[in-house]
Amino acid sequence: MHGRPRKAPTDEEQEASSNKAVKLRDLQSQVLQFHRNKIYTKEAIEISAKLLESNPEHYTGWNYRKLAVEHLLDHLPENGVDSESIQSILDEELRLVENALKRNFKSYGAWHHRKWILSKGHSSTDRELRLLSKFQKLDSRNFHAWNYRRFISALKKIPDEEELQYTTNMIYDNFSNYSAWHNRSVLLSNLLEKGGKGYDDRGTVLGEEYEFVRNALFTDPDDQSGWFYHLWLLEQTLQREPLFLSSWPPNGSTLCLSIDGYLNSQQSWPMLHFQSKARTFPLILYFSEAVEGVSSSTVTVESEYNAGGDLIWRPLSPKKFGFSQAWLTDLKFSDKVHSLESCPVKITVAHFPGIISSSGMPCSQSCHLSFTVCVPANDQERSEVQTAHRISLEEENFKALATQSEEAKLVHSLSKLEIEKVNRPTTCKQSLETISNEIAHCQELLSSTDCKIGKLTLARLWMARNTLITYGSTDDGTEVHYEDILALYRDLMKMDPVHICYYEDEYSLALWKQATSNLVSLLKHCYQYQETSSSPSMNPSLCVRLNGLSLSRIGSMEHLLWVQMLDLSHNKLRSIEGLETLQLLSCLNLSNNKICSFTALEPLKKLKSLQVLDISNNEIGAHSIDTRRYLCSSPLNHALVSEWHFDKFASDDVTLKDHWDAYLIFDDLNLIQLEIMGNAIVDDRLRSFLFKLMPSLKWIDGESKCD
Amino acid sequence: MEEAESYPPIDPSNFDLIVIGTGLPESIVASAASAAGKTVLHLDSNPFYGSHSASLPLNDFIPFIQSESQPQSRNLTSDDYVSTPVATRPLYSAVETNSYSSEPTENSRKFNLDLAGPRVLLCSDSMIDLILKTGINQYMEFKSVDASFISSADGGLENVPDSRSAIFKNRGLSLTEKNQLMKFFKLVQRHLGDDETEDDKISDQDLESPFVEFLTKIGLSQKLKSIILYTIVLADYDQENLEACKDVISTKSGISRLALYHSSIGRFPNANGAIIYPIYGQGELPQAFCRRAAVKGCIYVLRMPVVAILNDKDSGEYKGIKLVSGQELFSPKLIIAPSFTIPSTPNHDAQVANSDDVSLSDTKKVARGICITKHSLNTQVANCLVFFPPRSLYLEQSTSVRVLQLSSNVAVCPSGMFVTYLSAMCDDNVQGKKLLNAAINALFSVPISGNSENSGASNLSEHAEEKPCLLWSTLYIQELTTFQGGLDSISKTPMPDEHLHYTDLLDATEKIFKEIYPNEEFFPSINVSNDDEGGGSELDS
Incomplete structure (x- = not known):
């Protein structure tokens, strides 16, 4: 066929x-x-x-x-x-x-x-089975027939074991039969869930399946159907309960709310500060995978001074509806509290069951964290309006952190504030053994066969192993060097240029993980930002720089929730999904990337603190057909997040019609400074449109509004 | 011996071609000549079709191989011609039969035992093509040989990984071997494929080199080499010992045999693997060709011994034959079965006799054996092949032993029994018997036999319960004659060869036909109503 x-x-x-x-x-x-x-x-x-x-x-x-x-x-x-x-x-x-x-x-x-x-x-269902076997002989891969077979076997109540044997026979006939492998995965899922005789030990059953499919992989490594089944098996092996990984504010920290971002000299490290006008600050919980069910009934927050009643938790990066890795709520301190020195906050995550991963695994073990919030007594003293000045992101303003610098100490202190691993459920030893075993077989195969899907699988297995080890208890063995994983992906980009975008994305995730998976390695990417020309009273800021790394997408934010200044320039970013997690971000450099539409900037809409944004030298407007352009809410669909404020513009203003996507992104932002030059779409009309749209905006590409 | 008067007279007495013997080559030539419009007379002294390609009831089998019909010594005189008596010489020797149970002999007529076993058809081989081309598939039915096994190092039998799915299912190979073998199959596919990229082709230098060296070069394990050489390429001699090997297979021919094997898999939707076998035995094949010849006008007379060749008195040229009935028949051309010897005539140069002498001293031999049991070698399958590559039975084993087990589902034995054919090339009778006995001991348990005490006793006791018990067996040595060109008007067909398939025998037969009728097409293509349907319906599902 x-x-x-x-x-x-x-x-x-x-x-x-x-x-x-x-x-x-x-x-x-x-x-x-x-x-x-x-x-x-x-x-x-x-x-x-x-x-x-x-x-x-x-x-x-x-x-x-x-x-x-x-x-x-x-x-x-x-x-x-x-x-x-x-x-x-x-x-x-x-x-x-x-x-x-x-x-x-x-x-x-x-x-x-x-x-x-x-x-x-x-x-008669018997008749149907006979008909099916005729059909499936003629075209054993026809998924309509397989689909109908599932229907009939359910109708006839054929035991799953029997149907599983049928798939075995079909696979023996010809193992490049994706439909048969798929049916096998469906049947096994049922059988494992029921846990009947012979299927009560998940590990053993999966182990046998690995061995079964391994024969196909070694016999013909270029055949994809076996690899797909292998990928499904890998997913089953890695299926574990979601873990609560990190939070902002971090566990054990002391947070100082201030109005202006200036540090009080009496304040000593380790102390975080957060600029807040309304005495509110974001509370972020970050999980190992997308979960749902984070609410005031699953997460308890104990603080005397919390003004709000029940907290409203919002998913930050909704990949699948209702599921998110990061969850956000706002903690607000009552205005009546004037001279509060310190306020302890205790949080219990998964106090009650209800947090569930998208694969249906519950987060069963509750996790405690606590931090202290300082609200300065004299927060009315400083004048509210600072004369803001234009931030220059020139290289000269960045300095690597000296090991003994205050900033370095801060980063180090952050590393001590990780959620205690003790609280985590121990890694299933069996999963780790299975993965290690698969790694060994994959390496054996690759030693004699140059096979792209094998290489991809090895890279995935290595990543999975690292994840198991980092999220598990400490004595699980050593991680694979990320360099090896990156080398595999570089290899794959050369071998299989058709799928280069996918490999670039996977490469980025591995590189991101390498750079940020622990705070020691992260320290190498931390810089001190201080403008040489600025007044000495201006405190240096901490900036995380992941620039010039060929990143095409954003990875895990586990250790980055605190970042306020981020440099992602000179990468290959096509998407910035994931940045919405960085609720504290105030300055973001995305210059010299491959962002090709305003709609790709949608995650920025959730960053209420963002003031400085550099998207210069991207590809916005460079492609006549932008496939992503309509993937967001637009006037063309009815899922509008915010209403359109057309009244801002004169009805005859054609710019709105041309730039509805820019409108959609920037209407929600409170930028002070925007660098946008070097994009095909930019012209004076767009600039004036943006000035009109964002009253807070003072500079576009260094030119101030008054000009 | 019947009275001469009981032989019917044959009319007419002049033919384009007379063929004596109904073995497969004779039958094919008779059929081809009839198809080409020649008048053909086809005679056999036996009461059955097939001669040396026949399948016989058990009780007729031993008498046939033990004694060929003796020369007729009467009515030899001829008035007008020089009459040279025709003699036959025995082509089978060292016949050794053991009967451990009376059950097989009591059911003698339920057996169809092949004289030239083991032999099978590959679904894409030239014999199948000829069967389809001539349409004789309408006279025959085939069944799949379900599985092939190779003897493993521990004395057990392992499935031959001959296809992608067989490699996948195989339990005897390591994962790396599976990978290597499939890669090799793909390499061959690419080499034979249409894509004209030089990278995919095997170099000319490699193609000319011995296949075994090429297999070593691309890094196949010993086990894989053995599997490819002896179970798929079907090599006779030990290829690893290049000096002693009498038939070194080149990479080129190895690859074409491999390709033939692979194209055989899946040619017919209702055949499981690459190999099929005719129901009622190999003897069906010559019979089917005879039937087709008869349809085209060939005259058949069985039970009709020929007593003499008639030569022209002056020139000594062949003119005709004299039958046992005394009747003289004439034809410009004569084909005779390989068992006939024609002593030199006074008038004629003694070339025929000479050529016989030469072939006698130089003759290769094949040891054949038949075993009858009540249990299958493998409980999962009814019909199967088993291969013992050189050195697998004992160190000095220099040729491959091939085994074909057949069940009652191909109607060669009573239900509940199994017939197993064995064969091996050998230099002499002793060596031949030793090869077959070693294989028999490895496969079966032999009742009350001194053999089982010493050689491989541990093996036997280990597998004693699993091994089928022998009910009846026979071993014999068959001579191989090769066609060395016709002599004037008389051509002698070859004996069934040592191979597992018919390809070489068919080639030799076509050569004979071409020699006697250089201007005729060997079975001109006729519009056989759609080939595909014929092929599809060929096998009993």
Whole structure:
């Protein structure tokens, strides 16, 4: 069924097909006529059969048949309602479907009609199984047939074990059968969930499956179907409960709320400060994978001075609806508290069950964290309005951290504030052994075969091993060097340039992890920012620089929740998904990347503290067709997050029409400074549009609003 | 011996071609000649079709190989011609039969024992092509040989990983070996493929080198080499010992045999693997060709011994034959079965006799054996092949021993029994017997036999319960004659060869036909109603 070349039709064939079209159109209009007028006579039904036999894709035809069957069943003579006459009506439908399927194996409508008839419960499922085995012999990979098989086996209540054996036989016949492997994964999931005889030990069952598929992988490493099954197995092995990884403010820290960002000289390290006008600050919880169910009933916050009642938790990076790795709420201190020195806050994550990963695993172990918040007594003293000045992100303003600098100490102190690993459930030793075993086999295969999907799998296995070790208890062995993983991805980019974007993304995740997975390595990317020309009263800021690393996407934010200044310039970023987690971010450099639309900046909308943004020298507007442009809320769909404030603009202003996507992003931002030059889309009209849109904006590309 | 009067007269008495003997080569030539419009008379002294390619009931089998019909010594005189008596010489020797149970002999007629076993058809080989081309598949039915095994180091039998799915299923190979073997199969596929990229091709230098060296060069393990050489390429002699090997297979021919094997898998949707076997035995094949010849006008007379060759008195040229009935028949050409010897005539140069002498001294031999049991070698399968590569039975084993087990589902034995054929090339009878006995001891448990005490006693006791017990067995040595060109008007066909397939025998047969009818096509293509359907319906599902 696969790989048949197409041939251009000859003149005769063309003529035949146009004749056929005329006939089909005639049949079709007749059937539609019957359908409209609810005519279910014998002749009408026969004509519909003719139509469906020659064109099984006619959905209305199938629907008409269903109505006709209902009609016939309802109008059976009162005294003659016996199973035989019902049977004959339904058998006629089965015969029709069979003929239709002979014409087109892959007709959704025909298969569906058959299911509909079978679900009436009058037909023999044995017959269906025989038919299926015929179909599956002719085309063993046809997923319609496999799908129908699942339907029939459920109807007939065939034990999953039997069906599993069937998939084994089909795979023995030909192991490049993705449908068979897929059915196997479905059946095994059921069996493992039920945990019946022979399936109670998950590890052993998966181990046997690894061995089974390994034979396929070694026999033909270029065949993908086995690798897909292997990937599914890997997922099953890595399935574990979601872990609470980190928070902001960090566990054990002391947080100082201030208005202006200036440090009080009396304040000593380690102390974090946060600029807040309304005495609120964000509280962020970060998990090992996307979870749902973070709410005031699963997370308790104990603090005397919390003004709000129940906290509202919001998912920060909604990848799948309702699931997110990072969750956000706002803690607010009552205005009545004027001279509060320190306020302890205690938080228990997963106090009550309800936090669940997207694969359905619950976060079962509760985790405690506490920090202290200082609200300066004299927070009215400083004048509220600072004369803001333009930030220059020139290289000269960055200095590597001296080991003994205050900033270095801060980073070190942060590293001590990790959530205690003791609280984490111990890694399943078996999972780690399985992964290590698979790594060994994969390396054996690669030693003799240069196989891209094998390399990709090895890279995935190494990453999985590192994840298991970093999230597990401490004595689980050593991590794989990230350099090795990166080398594999570099190799893959050369071997398989068609999928370079995917490899670049995976490379970025590994590199990101290498740079940020522990605070010691992160320290190498921490810089001190101080403008040489600025007044000495200006305190140096801490900046994390992950620039010039060829990153194409953003990775895990586990250790970065505290970052306020981030330099991601000179990478290959196409997307910045994940940055929305950095709620404290006030200065972001995305210059010299590959961002090609304003809509790609959507994550920035959630960064309420962002003041300085550099998106110069990207590719916004450079591509005439931007596939991402419509992936966000827009005037074209109705899922608007915020309302449109058209009144800001004169009704005859054409710029809004041209730049609705810019409007969408920047309307929510409170930027003071924006660097945007070097993008194809930029012109004076856009600049004035942006000034109009953001009243807070003072400079665009160094030119101030007044100019 | 029947009375001469009981032989019917044959009319007419002149033919384009007379063929004596209904073995497979004779039958194919008779059929091809009839197809080419020649008038053909086909004679056999036996009451059955097939001669040396026949399948016989058990009780007829031993008498046939023990004594060929003796020369007729009457009515030899001819009025107009020089009459040279025809003699036959025995081609089988050292026949050794053991009967441990009376059950097989009591059911003699339920057996169809092949004289030239083991032999099978590869679904894509030239014999199958000919069968389809001539349409004789309508007279025959085939069944799959379900599995091939190779003897493993520990004395057990392992599945031969001959295809992608067989490699996947195999339990005897390491993962790396699976990887290597499949890679090798793909290498061959690419080499034979249409893509004209030089990188994918095996170099000419490699193609000319011995196959075994090429396999070593690309890094295949000993086990894989053995599997490829002896179970797929079907090498006879130890390829690892290049000096002593009588038939070194080049990479080129190794690869083409491998390709033939692989194209055989899946050719017919209802055949499991690469190999099939005709129901009722190999003897069906010559019979089917005879039937086709008869349809095309060939005249058949069985039970009709030929007593003399008639030569022209002056020139000494072949003119015709004299039957046991005394009737004289004439043809410009004569084909005779390999068992006939024609002593030199006074008028004629003694070339025929000479060539026989030469072939006698130079003859290769093949040891054949048949075993009858009540249990299968492998409980999972009914029909299977087993290979003992050189040095697998004992160190000095220099040729491959091949084994074919057949069950009652191909109608060669009573239900519940199994017939197993064995064969091996040998230099002499002693060596031949030793090879077969070693294989028999490895496969079966032999009742009350001195052999089982000493050689491989530990093996035997270990597997004693699993091994099928022998009910009946016979071993014999068959001479191999090769076709060395016709002599004037008389051509002698070859004996069934040592191979597991018919390819070489068919090639030799075509050569004979070409020699006697250089201007005729060997089975001209006729429009056999669609080939595919013929092929598809060929096997009993």
